[in-house]
Amino acid sequence: MKDTLNIGQPVIEAKGLNLVFQTGDGPVHALRDVNLTIGKGEFVSFIGPSGCGKTTFLRCIAALEHPAGVTLTVNGMTPDQARQSRAYGYVFQAAGLYPWRTIAGNVKLPLEIMGFSKADQEARVRKVLELVELSGFGAKYPWQLSGGMQQRASIARALAFDADILLMDEPFGALDEIVRDRLNEELLKLWARTGKTIGFVTHSIPEAVYLSTKIVVMSPRPGRITDIIDSPLPRERPLDIRDSKAFIDIAHRVREGLRAGHGDD
Amino acid sequence: MIWLVGAVGFWLAAWAVNAQIAASPLGQRRGGRVLVAALFGVTVLVLWEGLVRGFAVSPVILPGPSIIGPKIAGNLGTLWADFVQTVVKGALSGFAIGAVAAFVTAIAIDRSPFLQKGLLPIGNFVSALPIVGLAPVLVMWFGFDWQSKAAVVVVMVFFPLLVNMVAGLQATDRLSRDLMATWSASYWQALFKLRLPAAMPFVFNGLKIAATLALIGAIVAEFFGSPIVGMGFRISTEVGRLGLDMVWAEIAVAALAGSALYGVIALIESWVTFWHPSQRK
Numbered sequence: 001m002k003d004t005l006n007i008g009q010p011v012i013e014a015k016g017l018n019l020v021f022q023t024g025d026g027p028v029h030a031l032r033d034v035n036l037t038i039g040k041g042e043f044v045s046f047i048g049p050s051g052c053g054k055t056t057f058l059r060c061i062a063a064l065e066h067p068a069g070v071t072l073t074v075n076g077m078t079p080d081q082a083r084q085s086r087a088y089g090y091v092f093q094a095a096g097l098y099p100w101r102t103i104a105g106n107v108k109l110p111l112e113i114m115g116f117s118k119a120d121q122e123a124r125v126r127k128v129l130e131l132v133e134l135s136g137f138g139a140k141y142p143w144q145l146s147g148g149m150q151q152r153a154s155i156a157r158a159l160a161f162d163a164d165i166l167l168m169d170e171p172f173g174a175l176d177e178i179v180r181d182r183l184n185e186e187l188l189k190l191w192a193r194t195g196k197t198i199g200f201v202t203h204s205i206p207e208a209v210y211l212s213t214k215i216v217v218m219s220p221r222p223g224r225i226t227d228i229i230d231s232p233l234p235r236e237r238p239l240d241i242r243d244s245k246a247f248i249d250i251a252h253r254v255r256e257g258l259r260a261g262h263g264d265d
Numbered sequence: 266m267i268w269l270v271g272a273v274g275f276w277l278a279a280w281a282v283n284a285q286i287a288a289s290p291l292g293q294r295r296g297g298r299v300l301v302a303a304l305f306g307v308t309v310l311v312l313w314e315g316l317v318r319g320f321a322v323s324p325v326i327l328p329g330p331s332i333i334g335p336k337i338a339g340n341l342g343t344l345w346a347d348f349v350q351t352v353v354k355g356a357l358s359g360f361a362i363g364a365v366a367a368f369v370t371a372i373a374i375d376r377s378p379f380l381q382k383g384l385l386p387i388g389n390f391v392s393a394l395p396i397v398g399l400a401p402v403l404v405m406w407f408g409f410d411w412q413s414k415a416a417v418v419v420v421m422v423f424f425p426l427l428v429n430m431v432a433g434l435q436a437t438d439r440l441s442r443d444l445m446a447t448w449s450a451s452y453w454q455a456l457f458k459l460r461l462p463a464a465m466p467f468v469f470n471g472l473k474i475a476a477t478l479a480l481i482g483a484i485v486a487e488f489f490g491s492p493i494v495g496m497g498f499r500i501s502t503e504v505g506r507l508g509l510d511m512v513w514a515e516i517a518v519a520a521l522a523g524s525a526l527y528g529v530i531a532l533i534e535s536w537v538t539f540w541h542p543s544q545r546k
Contacts, residue, residue: 092440
């Protein structure tokens with residue numbers, strides 16, 4: 001099983017990535033010397049306390065932040081080029097659905113912008129709404145749905161144009177644990193079905209360990225990577241895998257990594 | 266005395282009936298609510314008439330509805346001509362021109378920070394000019410007919426519309442804009458698919474404020490020169506002749522026109538911004 005985890009072309013490569021924000025209190029080192037390679041089809045979680053740069057790193061991949069000097073490639077291109085070639089779908093912390101559009105209309109929005117044909121738009125919307133189990137809700141408005149359903153709709157929106165990379169910034173952070181468990185399970189199934197490369201930001205240790213093939217532990221001031229853990233867990237993961245010895249060992253190592261990162265401030 | 270007692274008696278009786286209707290199941294329905302409002306309106310008219318007669322108020326100070334009503338009915342032709350001249354030609358055309366101008370300027374300001382620094386202060390400056398000073402000048406420029414009134418209206422409505430439009434275009438949150446960026450949307454795509462819809466609640470606030478301003482502007486501008494038709498012209502000449510009943514007739518028409526204009530805009534608003542928390546049903 002293990003050899004299926006680490007194969008795959010490198011999709012995202014960061015070499016000595018630095019990002020400094022100029023603020024009123026002087027420069028803030030958001031990211032320092034970040035080296036990371038993400039292979040095709042991997043599920044990579046970024047975990048760490050707030051301010052460790054995990055969201056910022058994801059935003060760099062998405063070309064929403066622009067570090068000086070190109071030390072980051074996505075599909076072999078600069079992040080800006082990758083964005084223009086629609087290389088990734090991005091799921092934010094909040095669903096961010098536009099309230100004047102129905103759920104189907106929201107999912108369709110990126111397709112309209114990217115110029116898909118009308119017939120193709122309809123077909124894709126139907127397919128991804130089915131994928132996130134929102135088939136009957138296309139005509140509803142976002143505010144008529146629960147938070148969990150809204151977040152599922154926003155995942156459908158990110159999947160609609162079928163990019164190979166899915167970037168998710170704490171997508172389930174605002175949801176309660178029961179909904180979160182279910183969505184985690186669904187996300188794993190979706191990942192298995194589509195074979196996408198997923199970058200996933202979280203600050204929940206069980207979530208990171210349960211979902212990932214690779215866990216990147218980060219720490220703040222300056223934001224940096226303190227540990228990279230390749231998970232030995234199989235791809236097929238029932239929820240009760242969380243009681244297994246292997247799972248608890250990885251969770252322990254993540255916790256140690258987080259503690260070590262905190263030790264030096 | 267009999268008028269005073271009668272008016273107050275009618276008031277109390279209508280009050281009691283309205284309280285009954287409001288408390289009954291009928292009051293929850295649309296018909297019931299219309300009935301309550303209509304009864305309230307009738308009560309105001311009856312009370313007005315009773316007080317004017319009871320205290321023997323001179324018709325020059327305040328004519329009763331029994332004088333104003335027949336005056337309106339007897340001068341429908343004149344009132345209609347005045348309405349067309351002032352409201353349709355002056356106020357509405359000025360309102361439309363001002364709205365389009367504000368829209369175009371708001372987009373220009375949004376595209377260019379240089380214009381943001383330059384145009385907003387100029388708009389602010391123009392709106393601070395006193396209308397009674399500006400109106401005669403614009404009458405000199407654009408002639409006595411409705412064109413000069415429309416020009417006054419444009420000046421009055423432009424700034425509140427512009428300020429609301431500019432604020433509306435800045436009303437999107439970072440998340441919504443980031444989404445557009447992740448899809449590599451162009452400026453115009455983001456404008457039409459995100460920022461204009463998000464700006465609509467602001468735009469309609471501006472339109473509602475501007476609607477009442479437009480009417481005031483068109484009427485007042487006629488005080489400074491107009492052909493022998495128009496609501497402002499009629500009011501200023503009838504005051505000179507102590508024809509206060511005609512003045513009140515024009516006031517009634519202006520009030521109706523203003524309320525109708527506001528109502529139409531509010532109705533369109535509830536269709537366009539149905540998604541806004543203040544409009545959700």
